[in-house]
Amino acid sequence: MDISTKTTAPPAPTDPPTPSLDKRGARGATRPGDRIFLGLSRGSGILLLVIMAAIAAFLTYRASMVLSKNDGNFLTTFEWNANATPPVFGIAVLAFGTIVSSVVAMAIAVPVAVGIALFITHYAPKKLGGTIAYVVDLLAAVPSIVYGLWGALFLVPHLTGFYSWLDDYFGWTGIFEWQGGAPRTLLAVGILLAIMILPIITNVSREVFRQAPLMHQEAALALGATRWEVIRMSVIPFGRSGVISASMLGLGRALGETMAVATVLSPSFEINASLLDPGGGTFAQNIAAKFSEATEQGRDALIASGLVLFIITLVVNGAARAIIARRKEYSGANA
Amino acid sequence: MAKRIDVSGLTAYYGSHKAIEDISMTVEPRSVTAFIGPSGCGKSTFLRTLNRMHEVTPGGRVEGKVLLDDEDLYGTHVDPVAVRRTVGMVFQRPNPFPTMSIFDNVAAGLRLNGSYKKSELGDVVEKSLKGANLWNEVKDRLNKPGSGLSGGQQQRLCIARAIAVEPQVLLMDEPCSALDPISTLAIEDLIGELKERFTIVIVTHNMQQAARVSDRTAFFNLSAVGQPGKLVEIDETERIFSNPSVQATEDYISGRFG
Numbered sequence: 001m002d003i004s005t006k007t008t009a010p011p012a013p014t015d016p017p018t019p020s021l022d023k024r025g026a027r028g029a030t031r032p033g034d035r036i037f038l039g040l041s042r043g044s045g046i047l048l049l050v051i052m053a054a055i056a057a058f059l060t061y062r063a064s065m066v067l068s069k070n071d072g073n074f075l076t077t078f079e080w081n082a083n084a085t086p087p088v089f090g091i092a093v094l095a096f097g098t099i100v101s102s103v104v105a106m107a108i109a110v111p112v113a114v115g116i117a118l119f120i121t122h123y124a125p126k127k128l129g130g131t132i133a134y135v136v137d138l139l140a141a142v143p144s145i146v147y148g149l150w151g152a153l154f155l156v157p158h159l160t161g162f163y164s165w166l167d168d169y170f171g172w173t174g175i176f177e178w179q180g181g182a183p184r185t186l187l188a189v190g191i192l193l194a195i196m197i198l199p200i201i202t203n204v205s206r207e208v209f210r211q212a213p214l215m216h217q218e219a220a221l222a223l224g225a226t227r228w229e230v231i232r233m234s235v236i237p238f239g240r241s242g243v244i245s246a247s248m249l250g251l252g253r254a255l256g257e258t259m260a261v262a263t264v265l266s267p268s269f270e271i272n273a274s275l276l277d278p279g280g281g282t283f284a285q286n287i288a289a290k291f292s293e294a295t296e297q298g299r300d301a302l303i304a305s306g307l308v309l310f311i312i313t314l315v316v317n318g319a320a321r322a323i324i325a326r327r328k329e330y331s332g333a334n335a
Numbered sequence: 336m337a338k339r340i341d342v343s344g345l346t347a348y349y350g351s352h353k354a355i356e357d358i359s360m361t362v363e364p365r366s367v368t369a370f371i372g373p374s375g376c377g378k379s380t381f382l383r384t385l386n387r388m389h390e391v392t393p394g395g396r397v398e399g400k401v402l403l404d405d406e407d408l409y410g411t412h413v414d415p416v417a418v419r420r421t422v423g424m425v426f427q428r429p430n431p432f433p434t435m436s437i438f439d440n441v442a443a444g445l446r447l448n449g450s451y452k453k454s455e456l457g458d459v460v461e462k463s464l465k466g467a468n469l470w471n472e473v474k475d476r477l478n479k480p481g482s483g484l485s486g487g488q489q490q491r492l493c494i495a496r497a498i499a500v501e502p503q504v505l506l507m508d509e510p511c512s513a514l515d516p517i518s519t520l521a522i523e524d525l526i527g528e529l530k531e532r533f534t535i536v537i538v539t540h541n542m543q544q545a546a547r548v549s550d551r552t553a554f555f556n557l558s559a560v561g562q563p564g565k566l567v568e569i570d571e572t573e574r575i576f577s578n579p580s581v582q583a584t585e586d587y588i589s590g591r592f593g
Contacts, residue, residue, distance in 0.1 A: 213430075215426060215430040218388065218430070219493070220443075222386065222424035223423075223443060223447055223497070224419040224420030224444065224447055233447075234432060237433075238434065
């Protein structure tokens with residue numbers, strides 16, 4: 001028997017007319033709560049874009065005021081006399097110092113952070129892991145000026161031994177040559193920055209590693225993998241993109257760190273191949289050091305340097321996203 | 336390539352909870368042995384004691400003996416990692432490594448063992464994929480990620496990965512429960528072929544499946560929730576499904592359980 005005959009019985013003549021579901025005419029089914037929430041979330045999104053655009057516009061406008069007057073080459077001059085007439089300034093040394101100190105910080109912090117995160121999630125007993133995670137969180141709560149003071153008063157004086165050891169064994173590379181000056185150089189800054197960005201990289205990596213699916217860890221175990229091999233085959237590949245994101249957060253902080261660097265570094269407007277000898281400053285540190293005594297024109301020059309830092313950060317983030325997107329097919333999230 | 340398993344007096348715990356108690360049985364080489372029983376009766380736990388995966392669970396521990404031919408898997412000098420290289424396992428949900436290509440998935444176990452020649456790797460991968468009846472479907476995309484395959488293909492990829500290291504025993508923990516009937520049939524056919532080379536133990540909730548693929552069937556049961564699971568009987572599959580010697584087995588098989 002045909003099913004449709006059962007379901008399409010004609011409506012009884014006494015049926016009341018179907019009431020309209022739409023009581024508000026053309027404005028449709030939006031309730032006040034929906035409208036308010038939509039407005040708030042859309043507004044937040046737009047606000048963010050407006051703020052970013054405003055910052056970029058401000059930086060570009062103020063920078064353009066002074067760049068045309070610059071008597072040196074903005075990109076290559078090893079000098080910062082922005083208050084003079086005509087002004088002479090260039091960011092070469094600042095870019096060098098910023099990038100080198102951040103690279104040093106990343107080279108130290110990322111492996112240590114990944115190690116701590118793996119230890120907490122896959123090796124340590126629960127209580128010990130929790131304690132370590134808590135201590136790492138505490139590191140994140142220390143204000144950067146305190147790091148700066150600790151760096152200048154404790155870390156730097158204790159680095160002389162390490163510097164001379166590096167010079168003895170690795171001085172031949174040129175990177176670790178030391179003339180014997182105070183260790184207030186890019187290496188010291190890199191070490192301090194590494195400690196400062198350790199918590200954020202550790203915490204984000206820890207979260208990612210903790211979510212590594214048990215089924216893939218068991219797959220590796222059942223193939224006869226040791227604990228380390230399980231981590232190498234299933235946990236690290238799963239957490240890879242998360243660790244990259246975490247590192248970018250850390251790098252962002254390292255690139256822009258101001259007070260701690262300004263307290264520890266003794267800046268000089270020269271570039272030196274050795275991390276142990278004076279040479280280089282950073283964008284943020286230079287702005288902090290020069291801002292109070294800068295004329296209007298000098299401030300514009302500092303703002304121009306800030307614009308470069310802004311661009312560097314954007315490029316680094318874009319590169320990180322590209323790396324993550326390139327291996328999307330193999331992402332652990334496809335499980 | 337296939338070894339006999341002799342279990343005697345095996346009891347497994349999760350912390351202080353006794354999950355299975357005093358299990359003894361023999362699993363013949365080159366045969367398929369099916370474990371059936373209600374949920375929570377400990378058949379998966381028992382399966383995982385056969386390659387020392389049970390102790391990976393926090394609080395998991397085992398008493399008793401499991402002899403693989405004449406070697407006790409729980410002997411004092413036995414390395415659990417070595418045991419798992421000898422006794423392979425296929426899981427309930429297909430779990431190919433999502434970050435690896437199809438080729439790398441199959442080669443993963445060999446690369447762990449380190450005992451292969453680079454030139455042979457491709458041959459072993461091909462042989463294993465053929466052994467898992469998957470070769471024709473994936474031979475043109477060996478470098479694509481394994482996660483792009485269908486569920487049934489992924490499970491056969493996992494079987495290829497397990498047999499690539501030539502284990503003595505292959506354990507399967509409800510390998511078809513996440514698959515559609517056609518993929519299930521493909522796996523069942525495969526099990527029939529694999530038993531020529533391996534000792535196979537399969538846990539299943541599907542009694543027709545047990546009847547179709549296994550030579551011997553073991554029925555597990557528990558007296559009440561929270562009580563340890565026990566082996567009720569193990570016998571020729573035909574006998575279990577036609578004329579079991581214990582009433583509880585007959586009740587379970589005919590659906591008059593509980």
